[in-house]
Structures are given as C-alpha cells and as structure tokens.
Amino acid sequence: MDWNDPDTLRDLADRLARGADEVITVQGPDGPVTDTVERIVARLGMPELGGSYFTFSNENNYMIWTFLKRCWEQGWLYKSRDVMPWCPRCATGISQHEIVTEGYREMTHPGVTLRFPLRGRPGESLLVWTTTPWTLTSNVAAAVGPELTYVKVRQGDEVFYLSKGTISVLRGDYVVLEEMKGTALEGWTYDGPFDELPAQQAAGGPQAHQV
Incomplete structure (x- = not known):
C-alpha cells in the first residue's frame, strides 16, 4: 500500500465516511493487513x-x-513578520489547534499515588504521584523539588516519604517523624513497579531507578 498516494487516501476517506467499522484488507510491505x-x-x-x-x-x-x-539554497526561506493569535496572559502564541477547538476546557484528571520501596531502607518507601500511570513501565527516576519540604511519616509498620503539601493523600492515623528538603532525598535508589519484566532488565531499568 502506498500511503502517500492521493487516490488511496481519497478511497480511505470515502470508506471512512460510509462506515468506520468496515473491515478492509490492504497490502503492506510484509503482507496483507x-x-x-x-x-x-x-x-x-x-x-x-x-x-x-x-x-x-x-x-x-x-x-x-x-x-x-x-x-x-534556493532562497525560499526568509525572515519576516506575520500575524498570529496571541495570549496576553501567558505571553505566548496560540496554535491553530487551540483555536479550532474553541480553547481549553477545565478538566480534572485522576491521579495515582503508588509506593516505591527504597533500597537499603527496610520498611521505607517513596510515595510517588503521577497522572500518567501508563508511563510507569519505563520509569527510571523519581523527581523531587530541591526546595520543597518533604516529610518522613510512620503509618502502621511502614515509613513513607512524601511532600508535605500532599500529606492529605494518607488515609488513617500516621505520625510525622521528620521534615526535610528535597535535596536530602537526592541519590536515593528504589525498586520500580515492573523491575521483574525482561524488557526492563535488558534495558537496565532496575539499575537506573534513582531520586
């Protein structure tokens, strides 16, 4: 299939308009698809x-x-001026995509908090927050804010490290043992959630996990 061929693309567009669920077969370089x-x-x-x-x-x-x-070399590139949509609040240009979709919508995305066990610190873990859990399979680092305040918290038989501003994610009773800046956590290593996967081990993921 020549996916750059205009006739092929027009045919696909017509088929898409008639019914997106229609099953078709096209020729790929390694066989039919x-x-x-x-x-x-x-x-x-x-x-x-x-x-x-x-x-x-x-x-x-x-x-x-x-x-x-x-x-x-052909002289087709030049420096000039152009008119473009501008956001005075953000002091940045606005893309066409942001205009044709009538701007942004306020949305609330669910977050995920998970535990990364710390190496060399039995019973202690980082509590990590993310809104993109699908990236955890390729995780290699945990980011901290150098000047943010973090807390060491005991809850039951476990000890957690998390930012002071997100301590509300904890459920149940806990005791704050210590406060520290993010720089105190730099260089710590931890176990990732998918270190047992062959792909992670082959890529050196388990050795890379570091704050």
Missing part, C-alpha cells in the same frame, strides 16, 4: 503499512534538515 477502516487510517505511516512516523529516527531528521538546506 486487515482491520477496520478507522484503524487502518490511524495506522497510516506505520512500518506495517510501508511508512515511518518515527520522529526520533536519524534518517527522518537528516532528511528534514536536508530539505530545509535545499530550501535555503
């Missing part, structure tokens, strides 16, 4: 359909720079 029209469109540019959207690929980056270099 069968899926719904909607999912085929979502996979355009992926290797199985004969393309590449890997922005971290050196080949792609070099091609982009080569293209820009040739544009410069």
Whole structure:
C-alpha cells in the first residue's frame, strides 16, 4: 500500500465516511493487513503499512534538515513578520489547534499515588504521584523539588516519604517523624513497579531507578 498516494487516501476517506467499522484488507510491505477502516487510517505511516512516523529516527531528521538546506539554497526561506493569535496572559502564541477547538476546557484528571520501596531502607518507601500511570513501565527516576519540604511519616509498620503539601493523600492515623528538603532525598535508589519484566532488565531499568 502506498500511503502517500492521493487516490488511496481519497478511497480511505470515502470508506471512512460510509462506515468506520468496515473491515478492509490492504497490502503492506510484509503482507496483507486487515482491520477496520478507522484503524487502518490511524495506522497510516506505520512500518506495517510501508511508512515511518518515527520522529526520533536519524534518517527522518537528516532528511528534514536536508530539505530545509535545499530550501535555503534556493532562497525560499526568509525572515519576516506575520500575524498570529496571541495570549496576553501567558505571553505566548496560540496554535491553530487551540483555536479550532474553541480553547481549553477545565478538566480534572485522576491521579495515582503508588509506593516505591527504597533500597537499603527496610520498611521505607517513596510515595510517588503521577497522572500518567501508563508511563510507569519505563520509569527510571523519581523527581523531587530541591526546595520543597518533604516529610518522613510512620503509618502502621511502614515509613513513607512524601511532600508535605500532599500529606492529605494518607488515609488513617500516621505520625510525622521528620521534615526535610528535597535535596536530602537526592541519590536515593528504589525498586520500580515492573523491575521483574525482561524488557526492563535488558534495558537496565532496575539499575537506573534513582531520586
């Protein structure tokens, strides 16, 4: 399948308009690919359909720079002024996406608090907060604010370290044992949530976990 071919893209657009759940088969470089029209469109540019959207690929980056270099040599690049939407509050430009979607909506995203056991400190753990739990499989570090105040808390038989401002996440009785700045935690190592996975071990993830 030539995913850069306009006729192919128009055909997919027509099929998508008629019914996104229609199952179709297209030819990929390694053989046929069968899926719904909607999912085929979502996979355009992926290797199985004969393309590449890997922005971290050196080949792609070099091609982009080569293209820009040739544009410069032809005199097609120039410095000038343009009119653009501007946010006076944020002192930054506003993208077209932010305009066509009629700005931002106020939303509340759920957060996840989890425990990272500290190495060399039996019974002690970091309490880590994130709104992107799907990134935990590739976690390599826990970030702390150097000047933020953190607390060492005993709850039952366990000891937790967390920021003083988020102590409300604890449920039940607890005792604050000590307060410290984030710099005091720097360099500590911990066990990640997926260290047993072969992919993590092969990539050296367990050795990388550090505050």
